[in-house]
Each structure stands twice: as structure tokens, then as C-alpha cells.
Amino acid sequence: MYVKVETERLNFIRFNQSKLRSDEYIHLRDAIATEGHAANIGCLTILPASYDKHPVIDRTWTARVFKQKITVLMDYIVKQKVFGAVRCWMYSVEWQKRGLPHAHILLWMFDKIRPDHIDSIISAEIPDKQTDPELYSIVTTSMIHGPCGVHNPESVCMENGNCTKRFPRPFTAETISGNDGYPLYRRRSPDDNGKWIELMVKRNETNVTVIVDNRWIVPYFPLLGQ
Ligand SMILES: [Zn+2]
Numbered sequence: 001m002y003v004k005v006e007t008e009r010l011n012f013i014r015f016n017q018s019k020l021r022s023d024e025y026i027h028l029r030d031a032i033a034t035e036g037h038a039a040n041i042g043c044l045t046i047l048p049a050s051y052d053k054h055p056v057i058d059r060t061w062t063a064r065v066f067k068q069k070i071t072v073l074m075d076y077i078v079k080q081k082v083f084g085a086v087r088c089w090m091y092s093v094e095w096q097k098r099g100l101p102h103a104h105i106l107l108w109m110f111d112k113i114r115p116d117h118i119d120s121i122i123s124a125e126i127p128d129k130q131t132d133p134e135l136y137s138i139v140t141t142s143m144i145h146g147p148c149g150v151h152n153p154e155s156v157c158m159e160n161g162n163c164t165k166r167f168p169r170p171f172t173a174e175t176i177s178g179n180d181g182y183p184l185y186r187r188r189s190p191d192d193n194g195k196w197i198e199l200m201v202k203r204n205e206t207n208v209t210v211i212v213d214n215r216w217i218v219p220y221f222p223l224l225g226q
Contacts, residue, residue: 001095002059014045066093066101076223077107082121085110115175115183124169124185124219126195126212135222140197143218151210152201168215187214 013020070091078086091105113121129136145167148155157163171189178184188194196213 013047017045020046020048062100070103073224074105077105082223083107083109083113084117115177118175118177118183119186121221121223122183122185122219123222124187124217125214126197126217127222128195132222139217139220140199143220144199144212145216145218147199147201147210147212147216152203154203171213171215185219187217189213 070093074089074091076082078089087108087110089105089107091103093101093103095101127135127139145165146152146155146157146163148157148163148167153161155163157165157167169187171192171194172184172187173189173192175186176184190196190213194214196211198209199212200207201210202208
């Protein structure tokens with residue numbers, strides 16, 4: 001996909017040399033002026049400075065790291081059976097022509113996952129700072145949605161006054177498996193020993209401190225943080 005996009009970009013530059021005023025580039029002009037062999041410049045293509053070659057390295061690197069990470073993840077799932085024994089599996093990786101890749105993974109299990117088992121795998125809560133400072137740091141910096149809504153009505157996720165990602169989610173004392181197959185993850189309230197943090201958000205060009213509790217946590221797989 002990357003090569004396809006890159007080819008399109010290079011072709012645009014090659015076929016739009018006059019529009020890009022490439023003949024005005026100083027070295028090329030000098031060559032024509034001093035040597036007078038304009039015909040000999042062949043089909044040289046001038047790459048404008050705006051054509052950045054670094055993303056090639058970045059994306060190759062990203063692809064390699066992503067491949068390593070997904071291999072480790074599939075090992076955790078299939079060989080170490082973190083969700084239980086897997087009957088079969090498949091995944092597809094999406095790049096969407098930009099940004100970071102992500103994978104959709106489909107697993108067929110021998111046994112259904114029970115709600116009490118889910119809590120040991122997926123969490124939607126702020127972890128304990130003392131017992132796992134590293135996980136605490138990852139979750140509080142990367143796994144907090146928004147904040148949007150009352151905390152920040154200008155957030156990109158907001159549409160007609162509502163968060164399109166359905167945050168903040170309600171507090172839930174225990175994980176419940178829904179009838180549609182989607183579990184409602186445990187999100188304990190501060191009254192029920194749930195953690196909370198203070199977070200600085202920008203509102204109308206000024207920084208304000210908001211309280212973020214478990215209603216704002218994007219569900220995560222703690223094992224991946226290791
Ligand atoms: Zn939102």
C-alpha cells in the first residue's frame with residue numbers, strides 16, 4: 001500500500017514538472033546557461049524539497065516493529081493461551097494509508113470466556129500507582145479518552161453535544177457479559193475503591209484541571225504494556 005501511494009506521488013511530481021516550475025531551479029538554469037546543452041539534460045526529474053523521504057524509513061521501521069509486536073501478541077494468545085485454548089484464529093492488518101497500523105484479530109475459542117476471567121485479561125480501570133508504576137504511567141498518559149463532553153465540548157469526538165465514542169461510560173461494579181457478546185467492563189467508582197487522577201486539559205486557550213475516573217478509561221490489555 002505504501003509503495004502504491006509513493007508511486008502516485010512520484011508520478012505527480014514527474015508529470016507536473018512545468019507546474020512545479022522545476023526549470024527555474026538554479027542549478028539546472030546554470031547548467032543551461034553555461035554549457036548551452038539544454039537538450040542533454042534528458043529526462044531529469046527535479047524532486048521538490050517538499051518531497052520528504054524520511055517517511056520511507058519511518059514506515060519500514062514501523063512495519064517491522066508492528067510485525068514483531070503482533071507475533072509476540074499472537075504467541076501470548078495462541079501458545080500461552082491467555083484467553084484459554086484457541087481453536088483457530090485469523091487477523092488482518094490495516095494501514096489506512098497513514099498513521100500507525102492496527103490489526104483486527106478474530107479468535108475461535110474452545111471454551112467461552114467467563115466474566116470473572118475477563119478481569120484478569122482486559123481492564124478499563126486506572127491501575128494502582130504503587131503496585132505497577134509503569135502500567136499506571138502508560139494508562140494515565142495513553143488510555144484516557146478525551147476528556148470530552150463537559151470537560152471539553154470542543155473535543156474532536158463530539159457530535160451534537162454527544163461523544164461519538166460513548167464516553168464517559170457508566171460506573172460498573174462488576175464485569176457483566178452482555179447478551180450481544182460484548183462485555184460491560186468493570187469500572188469502579190471512587191466510592192467503591194476506584195482510582196481517579198487530576199488531568200490538565202486545554203479549554204478556551206486556558207489550562208484547567210479536571211478529575212478523571214474510571215468512566216474515561218479506554219479498555220486495555222495490561223500484558224501488552226510489558
Ligand atoms: Zn469523547
